[in-house]
Amino acid sequence: MPMPSLAHLPNRTRARVVRVSPERKRLLALGLRPGAVVEVLLRAPLGDPLEVRAGDAFLLLRLEEARHVQVEVL
Amino acid sequence: MACPRCHAQATALKAKERWALVGNPNTGKSSLVNALAGADLQVGNWPGTTLERLSAALDLAGAEVELVDLPGTYSLLPTSPEEALVARELLASPPDRLLLVLDAGNLERSLVLALEAMELALPTAAVVNLLDEAEAKGLEVDLAALEEALGLPVAGAVAARGRVAGVLAKALEARVPAPPVRYPGPLEEALGRLEGLAPSRGAALLALLGETASLPQALVRAAEEARARLLAEGHDPYLLALEGRYARAQEIYREAVRRKSAPSSLTERLDRLVLHPLLGLPLFLFALFLAFRFTFALSTPWVDLVGLVQEVLAGWLAALPLPALLRAFLAEGLVAGVGTVLSFTPVLFLLYLALAFLETSGFLARMAFVADRLMRWAGLPGKAFIPLVLGFGCNVPAVYATQALAHPLDRLRVALAIPFLACGARLPVFTLFAFAFFPQNAPLAVLGLYLLGLGVGLATALLLGRVLGAGPGEGAMELPPYRFPPWKLLLRLSLARTASFVRGAGGPILVAVLLVWVLMNLPLGGTIPYAFLAQALTPLFAPLGVGDWRLVGALIPGFVAKEVVVGALGVSFLGPEGVGPLGLAEGLRTLAQGLETALLGTLQGLAALFGPPSLLPPHEPTPLQAALTGALAPKGALAYLVFVLLYTPCAATLAALRTVVGRRWAGLAVAYQLLVAYLLAFAASRSLP
Amino acid sequence: MIQEALALLARPTSPRELAQALGVRQETAELLLRQLAARGYARPLGCGTACGLCAFRGVCRPGEAYTLSCCILRP
Numbered sequence: 001m002p003m004p005s006l007a008h009l010p011n012r013t014r015a016r017v018v019r020v021s022p023e024r025k026r027l028l029a030l031g032l033r034p035g036a037v038v039e040v041l042l043r044a045p046l047g048d049p050l051e052v053r054a055g056d057a058f059l060l061l062r063l064e065e066a067r068h069v070q071v072e073v074l
Numbered sequence: 075m076a077c078p079r080c081h082a083q084a085t086a087l088k089a090k091e092r093w094a095l096v097g098n099p100n101t102g103k104s105s106l107v108n109a110l111a112g113a114d115l116q117v118g119n120w121p122g123t124t125l126e127r128l129s130a131a132l133d134l135a136g137a138e139v140e141l142v143d144l145p146g147t148y149s150l151l152p153t154s155p156e157e158a159l160v161a162r163e164l165l166a167s168p169p170d171r172l173l174l175v176l177d178a179g180n181l182e183r184s185l186v187l188a189l190e191a192m193e194l195a196l197p198t199a200a201v202v203n204l205l206d207e208a209e210a211k212g213l214e215v216d217l218a219a220l221e222e223a224l225g226l227p228v229a230g231a232v233a234a235r236g237r238v239a240g241v242l243a244k245a246l247e248a249r250v251p252a253p254p255v256r257y258p259g260p261l262e263e264a265l266g267r268l269e270g271l272a273p274s275r276g277a278a279l280l281a282l283l284g285e286t287a288s289l290p291q292a293l294v295r296a297a298e299e300a301r302a303r304l305l306a307e308g309h310d311p312y313l314l315a316l317e318g319r320y321a322r323a324q325e326i327y328r329e330a331v332r333r334k335s336a337p338s339s340l341t342e343r344l345d346r347l348v349l350h351p352l353l354g355l356p357l358f359l360f361a362l363f364l365a366f367r368f369t370f371a372l373s374t375p376w377v378d379l380v381g382l383v384q385e386v387l388a389g390w391l392a393a394l395p396l397p398a399l400l401r402a403f404l405a406e407g408l409v410a411g412v413g414t415v416l417s418f419t420p421v422l423f424l425l426y427l428a429l430a431f432l433e434t435s436g437f438l439a440r441m442a443f444v445a446d447r448l449m450r451w452a453g454l455p456g457k458a459f460i461p462l463v464l465g466f467g468c469n470v471p472a473v474y475a476t477q478a479l480a481h482p483l484d485r486l487r488v489a490l491a492i493p494f495l496a497c498g499a500r501l502p503v504f505t506l507f508a509f510a511f512f513p514q515n516a517p518l519a520v521l522g523l524y525l526l527g528l529g530v531g532l533a534t535a536l537l538l539g540r541v542l543g544a545g546p547g548e549g550a551m552e553l554p555p556y557r558f559p560p561w562k563l564l565l566r567l568s569l570a571r572t573a574s575f576v577r578g579a580g581g582p583i584l585v586a587v588l589l590v591w592v593l594m595n596l597p598l599g600g601t602i603p604y605a606f607l608a609q610a611l612t613p614l615f616a617p618l619g620v621g622d623w624r625l626v627g628a629l630i631p632g633f634v635a636k637e638v639v640v641g642a643l644g645v646s647f648l649g650p651e652g653v654g655p656l657g658l659a660e661g662l663r664t665l666a667q668g669l670e671t672a673l674l675g676t677l678q679g680l681a682a683l684f685g686p687p688s689l690l691p692p693h694e695p696t697p698l699q700a701a702l703t704g705a706l707a708p709k710g711a712l713a714y715l716v717f718v719l720l721y722t723p724c725a726a727t728l729a730a731l732r733t734v735v736g737r738r739w740a741g742l743a744v745a746y747q748l749l750v751a752y753l754l755a756f757a758a759s760r761s762l763p
Numbered sequence: 764m765i766q767e768a769l770a771l772l773a774r775p776t777s778p779r780e781l782a783q784a785l786g787v788r789q790e791t792a793e794l795l796l797r798q799l800a801a802r803g804y805a806r807p808l809g810c811g812t813a814c815g816l817c818a819f820r821g822v823c824r825p826g827e828a829y830t831l832s833c834c835i836l837r838p
Contacts, residue, residue: 028784029783041345042345042346044443058554062456320787552783
């Protein structure tokens with residue numbers, strides 16, 4: 001079964017990042033690194049963009065970008 | 075008393091010892107010395123410097139111990155005189171024991187120095203101070219794990235409160251540590267070959283990195299050779315050293331420090347309010363409205379003051395016995411030129427202040443979140459909204475702000491969109507015409523112009539994106555935690571930024587204003603160039619319903635700065651204002667009154683900031699407005715307004731564009747804008763009966 | 764870690780971004796940037812004009828705007 005992406009993670013559920021698509025290196029720089037603990041805090045109306053907590057930081061992420069981050073629920 | 079986790083044997087206490095305290099600045103080392111030694115403190119200077127030297131004598135288990143506080147440093151590799159002193163002292167007169175003072179709240183950073191100091195092969199113990207601050211930050215330091223990781227005795231302390239119970243006991247357990255860092259291969263090899271010549275691994279490393287003070291000659295020579303060899307092989311020992319150290323510091327930090335409580339839940343809670351699906355957008359619009367209101371309401375009194383100063387200066391100049399043309403040049407050209415530049419400054423300063431406030435408080439990022447959808451429509455990242463918002467205050471800083479965008483194509487597209495945004499300089503033109511021609515609907519007309527500018531700008535960005543094949547934008551950005559803006563810093567920063575603008579754009583604007591004065595006043599071959607040029611261009615504007623050459627002429631100085639358009643119109647329609655000579659005392663009095671008015675105006679503006687916007691009372695049209703209504707029909711006025719909104723970036727903006735996107739694109743922008751302005755003005759003139 | 768840092772510094776990078784990418788604390792990243800800048804591997808950017816992110820280098824001291832966002836760029 002394919003791993004859920006951050007885009008599908010329900011709000012306020014903690015998960016750990018497993019893999020980030022290689023063409024989205026920028027996301028790594030923001031803190032979405034394999035092993036980091038993430039949580040979706042809220043979504044804008046229409047579900048896009050999202051506010052995500054990654055480690056200590058808060059990030060703004062588009063739904064499209066969130067699809068590139070594979071996570072496993074904790 | 076024993077240190078079960080330590081690796082080597084404790085060093086025995088001698089009858090007389092000197093202990094040195096080493097650590098980052100602001101880790102409470104002096105408090106520690108104070109807490110350990112009580113009253114016996116000695117303050118002096120390090121020889122040959124003005125740096126304070128703190129020491130104290132201590133009687134411990136029958137031995138005489140001198141505690142010496144070395145200046146705070148982040149590394150033994152010096153970047154300042156204090157730091158150089160520490161390395162020198164430790165190498166030239168090594169203490170009997172080294173006490174590493176670590177900051178519990180910044181342990182990882184403290185470890186960088188600690189690991190270096192541990193390589194000096196001195197009996198060492200560590201004190202983790204500022205435990206209370208760490209706890210306040212939600213960090214928990216596992217002292218036992220730290221002992222294990224470092225192989226040294228570690229005591230915890232809160233020196234400022236006198237809680238130094240275990241420190242001396244652990245200090246007595248100090249021992250020479252095993253090398254704490256394994257560096258990358260090439261560096262380890264080089265070190266291995268040098269260690270025989272050096273008093274310690276640390277000394278060898280310092281030599282290898284080129285810091286040769288207080289080291290034996292033989293070592294220095296061998297190190298130079300080894301360094302040259304490494305560099306020739308393409309390895310910078312400095313980078314290798316940093317690699318080893320930071321990696322190890324990170325490792326130890328992860329083993330020894332736990333985050334106890336969740337970070338700033340305040341930020342999270344605020345976000346749920348600020349980014350609320352329903353509240354988000356209104357809050358965002360309100361914040362924007364407030365920011366602009368702040369900027370324009372508070373700057374207007376000062377811009378008026380600048381105008382007053384101009385008048386007084388011109389009056390004083392008019393009183394001087396000078397040839398008439400020179401007098402006019404100075405009074406109307408030079409003074410006006412400087413005045414124009416200075417009139418930018420209150421608006422810019424306040425705009426930067428407002429922006430810095432929004433940025434440092436964290437709100438700006440949240441606004442980007444709300445604006446993301448709109449940005450995405452134009453194919454831009456959410457962050458692009460920041461330069462666009464700035465553009466409504468002044469295009470110049472907005473263009474520079476595009477450099478924050480990661481993708482060069484994004485930078486280009488936003489930079490070219492910005493000049494369409496109605497900046498503060500265009501507002502006087504808008505209000506002048508709107509109140510003269512659409513008195514009932516003036517605010518609506520002005521708002522319409524603003525929205526038109528935004529629409530054209532975004533459409534340009536979108537179009538350019540399609541034409542140049544821009545990929546899907548990246549929206550991801552960090553939302554910094556909310557924090558209280560540091561006021562003093564905001565003021566200092568806004569001042570610096572404004573000063574930088576004046577330095578950069580002041581010159582070109584002044585030159586341009588002088589040129590325009592020359593055009594308008596110096597007869598060339600019988601005619602005035604300004605009138606000649608304006609009359610030549612006027613037929614082009616006929617389809618727009620603009621037939622009066624004076625209106626067309628005013629557009630020329632608009633290339634320099636848009637607010638000059640109003641002045642040019644005034645001069646063309648009403649004749650130049652005769653500047654009467656002004657006495658010194660009279661002028662000073664006027665200035666003093668003007669200053670008072672400006673201050674009052676600022677206070678009033680502040681007080682009214684959160685109140686309802688004052689509905690401007692219908693007032694008598696000014697002479698200029700009366701003259702204009704005679705020269706133009708409403709549809710012509712609309713077309714003129716649209717043209718002024720869109721037609722060209724001002725000189726300062728053009729300079730900024732050249733810096734940011736290059737000459738070719740800047741030139742293209744001007745041509746493109748002229749075309750778009752003309753077409754849309756034409757459409758506007760047809761839209762009214 | 765250092766190679767990663769240098770790669771990031773190819774474009775304006777704030778201490779915060781660096782800290783996130785390397786997995787270190789922000790103060791640690793700031794120290795690293797200072798140490799890299801000391802040997803010419805990084806250069807703090809000038810006043811807001813240069814990167815627009817931060818407000819302004821010559822005027823801010825580490826611990827002030829530095830912790831908010833101040834760019835460091837590899838020359």
